[in-house]
Amino acid sequence: TMYGFLWNRKQDRISRKIAIKSIAKGGLGIPKLRDYINALKLIWVRKLKTSDHKWKNIIKVTYPKVTLLEQLGSSLPIEELHLNKFWNDVFQAYKQFGRKIKVESSDELAAEPIFCNDKIQVGNRSICYKNWIDNKVFCIKNILKENGAFMTFNQFKEKYEINTDCITYIGCVQAIKSYILKTGLTIDNNMSNHMIKTLKVIYSGQKGARLYYEVLIQDANKPKCCEKWETKLNTDINWNTSFKKIQKIREIKLKWFQIRLVQRILATNVVLAHMGVEKDVTCSFCGKERDAIEHIFWRCEHVKRFWEQLQTVVNNACANGLFVNLNESIILFGHDCSFKSDDTFDLIILLAKFFIYKCKVKKNIPQFNLFRNYLKTAFEAYKYIATINMSYDKFTKEWQFYQTLMES
Ligand SMILES: [Zn+2]
Known part of the structure; x- marks a missing residue:
């Protein structure tokens, strides 16, 4: 299969759900046919509103x-509904689509439908009370008071002439309340959007199905690695920027390296020991700490010294106008909200990480002077490519501030 080929027929190391998302969103960019077909079908839901045929x-x-x-x-x-095959497929696609849509404000939340909504369940099933709908009670807003609290059963009875019992009403309110809790939103008034978010998104598609496809392939959860990183480092990371930086990497070897690093599937001694390849789970440099990705690239004392030397040279000798104060986020993900870098600096950091990783594999402590040689070799290769691509001027400009880094 395609996946078997990609993963060298070993077990998938990145889940398939993530692999199908575009690289910018943390995946590897394999299109998924079923979502694509469903996206095309959703055009017909849009046409129900917009077409006059x-x-x-x-x-x-x-x-x-x-x-x-x-x-x-x-x-x-x-x-x-006993729909024909065509419309049956259209509404199956609509159902899939609705599951992917998340409300993000109290206005959107209050406009959410109470009935035929997967997210509002009584006894593990979505509900549909025809007599409520006949009396124009169908979205959350309809049973809210001005202060955003739910009407009591008596208030509900007073406002609507619906023949229903207290238990049904309270069951319904409870189901809505537990949905609201899951959204993390609060409602403190009875204002709402005029339309269900799912339909609003569908109607907002002007042409084609690309928008629908993007929604269908998005995962409600971040890739697993993101949560792991956030727990490990105890901080929020801008994943969009992290993945955009990966997209910009031109060299395939480096790109794949950074993908593995961010996805936390880079072979560390901990991973190798798990696979039975390596016995020792301690760091190849210091031999003291556990060999985790964040340790190899930043926290290890030997690596810290390496980065300090690099930072000193950049700050003293490179007239790039940046004041570099390296931190864990810059090293691991290539960015930090407090730091504006340029593409060449990003590349140098990436090459330095790759150099550190090569040292780790060979079990050599990373030496800054050796890195300078390594960087010079890479620089010469890039210069050669720039020459044959007739982009030498651009290349010289990009590297003008960083020549001193290579002079040991
Ligand atoms: Zn160490």
Whole structure:
């Protein structure tokens, strides 16, 4: 299979869900056909709103429940609708799509449909009370008071003439409350958007299905590695920037190296020991600490000394106008909110990390002077490529501040 080829037929080291996302979002950029087909089908949900063709009236007569699209959630009881194959597939796609949409404000939340909504469940099932809908109660806002609290059963009865019992009402409110809790949002008024977010997103697509595809392939959760990093380093990291920096890396060897580092699948002694290749899980440089990625590249005393030397040379001898104060985030992910770098500096840091990793494999302590030679060799190679690509002037400009780094 395609995956087997990519992973050299060993077990997937990055989950497939992540692999299908674009590199900018932390994946490896393999398209997924089913999501693509579903995205195309969603165009027809958009057409139900925007098209004036005769078929729209036909579908309204044939499937009256479809006209409730703007009052119900996206998990319509498709089987009960007895749709033809085509529309059946369209609404299956709509259901998938609705699951991926997350509300992000209290206005969006209050506009959420109560019925046929996967996220609001009583007894593990979504609900649909026809008599409520007939009385125009279908979104969360409809049962809120001005201060954002839910109406009591009596207030509800007073406002709407709906024949329902207290238990049903309270069960429904509880289900909504536990959904609200999961969103992490709070409601303190009864203002809401005019439309369900899922439909708003669908109608906002002007042309084609690209927007829908992007939503369908996005994972509700960040890649697993991101959470692990955040716990390990006890800080928030801007993952968009991290992955954008990876996209900019031109050399495939370095790009793959940085992907493995960020995805935490770079072979450390801990990983190698787990695979039975290495017995020792301690750092190859200091022999004291556990050989974790953050240790090899930043926390180890020998590596710290290496970075200090690099930093001193850059700050004293490179007239790049940057004041470099290296930290763990700059080293590992290539950026930090407090630091504005340039592409050449990013590349130098990346080459330095790659150099450190090579030292680790050979079990040599990284020496800054040896790195200077390594950088010079890389520089000469880039210069050669720039010459044959007729971009020598650009190249000289990019490297003008960093020549001193290579003079040991
Ligand atoms: Zn160490």
